[in-house]
Amino acid sequence: MPTYRELLQAAKAEIEEVSPMRARELLESDDPPALIDVRERDEWEQGHIEGAVHVPRGYLESRIEQTAPDRSRPVLLYCAAGNRSAFAARTLAELGYERAISLAGGYTDWQRSGLPTELPRTLGPARLTRYSRHLLIPEGGESGQLRLLDSRILLIGAGGLGSPASLYLAAAGVGRLGIVDADVVDETNLQRQIAHSTDSLGEPKTDSARRRIEALNPDVEVVPFRERLTSENIERILEPGWDVIVDGADNFPTRYLVNDASVWHDIPVVHGSIFRFEGQVTVFKPGSGPCYRCLFPQPPPPELAPSCAEGGVLGVLPGVIGSIQATEALKLALDIGDPLVGRLLLYDALSGEFNEMKLRRNPACPVCGESPTITDYVDYVEFCAGPLPSPAASPEENGSGR
Amino acid sequence: MSRVRIPPTLRSETEGAREVEASGATVRELLDDLVGRFPSLRGQLLEDEELAPFVNVYVEGEDVRTKDGLETRVDESSTVILLPAMAGG
Numbered sequence: 001m002p003t004y005r006e007l008l009q010a011a012k013a014e015i016e017e018v019s020p021m022r023a024r025e026l027l028e029s030d031d032p033p034a035l036i037d038v039r040e041r042d043e044w045e046q047g048h049i050e051g052a053v054h055v056p057r058g059y060l061e062s063r064i065e066q067t068a069p070d071r072s073r074p075v076l077l078y079c080a081a082g083n084r085s086a087f088a089a090r091t092l093a094e095l096g097y098e099r100a101i102s103l104a105g106g107y108t109d110w111q112r113s114g115l116p117t118e119l120p121r122t123l124g125p126a127r128l129t130r131y132s133r134h135l136l137i138p139e140g141g142e143s144g145q146l147r148l149l150d151s152r153i154l155l156i157g158a159g160g161l162g163s164p165a166s167l168y169l170a171a172a173g174v175g176r177l178g179i180v181d182a183d184v185v186d187e188t189n190l191q192r193q194i195a196h197s198t199d200s201l202g203e204p205k206t207d208s209a210r211r212r213i214e215a216l217n218p219d220v221e222v223v224p225f226r227e228r229l230t231s232e233n234i235e236r237i238l239e240p241g242w243d244v245i246v247d248g249a250d251n252f253p254t255r256y257l258v259n260d261a262s263v264w265h266d267i268p269v270v271h272g273s274i275f276r277f278e279g280q281v282t283v284f285k286p287g288s289g290p291c292y293r294c295l296f297p298q299p300p301p302p303e304l305a306p307s308c309a310e311g312g313v314l315g316v317l318p319g320v321i322g323s324i325q326a327t328e329a330l331k332l333a334l335d336i337g338d339p340l341v342g343r344l345l346l347y348d349a350l351s352g353e354f355n356e357m358k359l360r361r362n363p364a365c366p367v368c369g370e371s372p373t374i375t376d377y378v379d380y381v382e383f384c385a386g387p388l389p390s391p392a393a394s395p396e397e398n399g400s401g402r
Numbered sequence: 403m404s405r406v407r408i409p410p411t412l413r414s415e416t417e418g419a420r421e422v423e424a425s426g427a428t429v430r431e432l433l434d435d436l437v438g439r440f441p442s443l444r445g446q447l448l449e450d451e452e453l454a455p456f457v458n459v460y461v462e463g464e465d466v467r468t469k470d471g472l473e474t475r476v477d478e479s480s481t482v483i484l485l486p487a488m489a490g491g
Contacts, residue, residue: 161491248491255489273488276410280488295465296487300456304446311411313490344485357460357485360468 033074078103160318161248163195231377252299279321
């Protein structure tokens with residue numbers, strides 16, 4: 001039976017080792033190797049080589065193909081002193097990696113040579129536990145979760161769609177959630193608006209939602225805007241900077257403001273709307289797909305525009321649509337998967353069917369087309385409320401997200 | 403006859419029907435047939451005899467605005483979907 005020392009010598013005899021200086025030359029070359037730190041988590045957290053990816057040796061075989069899928073690309077491995085990385089290099093050779101190199105002397109000699117290191121951002125023990133089911137997903141991981149914690153999502157409306165969307169985004173650990181809603185919670189909301197509750201009746205929806213979100217996840221900073229979106233306040237509300245907008249408004253004037261702003265500020269909008277048993281979801285991503293006005297150049301006049309208040313809606317429907325919106329928002333924040341850009345997903349709860357429509361950019365679109373005719377915000381409330389025959393369905397009665 | 407899917411926001415104009423049949427070789431003829439039978443649909447679909455800017459018509463999953471508009475051809479077997487803007491949230 002070989003001793004540890006003999007085993008190590010045998011491994012080192014089979015693999016290629018480089019000094020810290022030579023390693024640095026390789027890393028700075030035009031064709032740098034993938035750099036893998038195979039130490040344990042606590043060692044990694046105390047500092048690592050810049051640009052390294054952390055794959056503890058115990059997970060090396062199972063994770064290396066995700067981290068370094070190209071077996072013909074050289075891989076440079078390091079540990080604390082160059083022993084674990086020697087075994088790791090041999091393992092990669094067995095897995096068919098053409099050139100697996102071990103850093104002789106490891107991180108200790110690298111530091112001793114005065115070469116640059118960095119302290120990693122890490123989640124810390126409480127967050128590692130809270131987000132463990134995200135961390136287990138290859139597309140998420142610790143870097144993905146840190147990205148979510150850094151991301152900023154603005155919700156238009158804390159009503160039917162905004163309720164589930166905000167709760168799931170909060171649970172997922174989105175670091176900052178802006179909520180725009182002017183309304184207070186009333187009894188008719190509670191059949192579907194699950195961010196609110198019976199004991200928050202009469203309370204502003206922004207306060208009620210904020211309390212729920214903070215109770216759910218203290219990592220989330222809620223930025224409330226207890227106001228209706230208008231051409232006057234929209235620039236101020238967008239000013240802090242948002243990565244994604246989730247549009248769950250209940251009226252056309254707000255939706256057109258959101259659209260025009262998103263085109264001018266280059267912010268993707270996850271759009272959802274509901275009526276009775278049917279819902280629609282899509283992503284309007286400026287530059288890569290159509291905008292809302294490509295689809296519907298102008299809003300309908302108020303008398304032709306039914307809102308939830310008159311049409312009714314199955315209480316769980318916004319749960320389905322708002323959850324899809326949250327999913328799309330997370331995909332956009334993480335830059336993973338295929339967002340619903342250029343595709344309108346229709347859900348019919350009664351028939352239990354999803355259908356998809358193709359959406360294309362309209363070259364004649366008045367906002368994102370070749371020669372835009374709309375270059376400033378339009379307040380459709382006043383525009384529409386003018387000399388119209390039937391003011392009964394006037395959307396200005398409703399706050400966003402009611 | 404083509405099958406025309408009526409969205410929930412317009413069903414009060416079609417006596418609650420989720421789908422109706424209509425005839426016509428183009429979208430324009432088809433819509434004319436439809437509004438002939440359901441006159442209150444006219445204002446929801448057409449504006450100055452053109453497609454209203456707050457509604458879309460899909461023939462076989464394609465937006466007719468990106469094809470030939472109201473002159474887009476419709477087959478007997480085509481499924482036509484009316485899609486008005488919906489604001490509820």
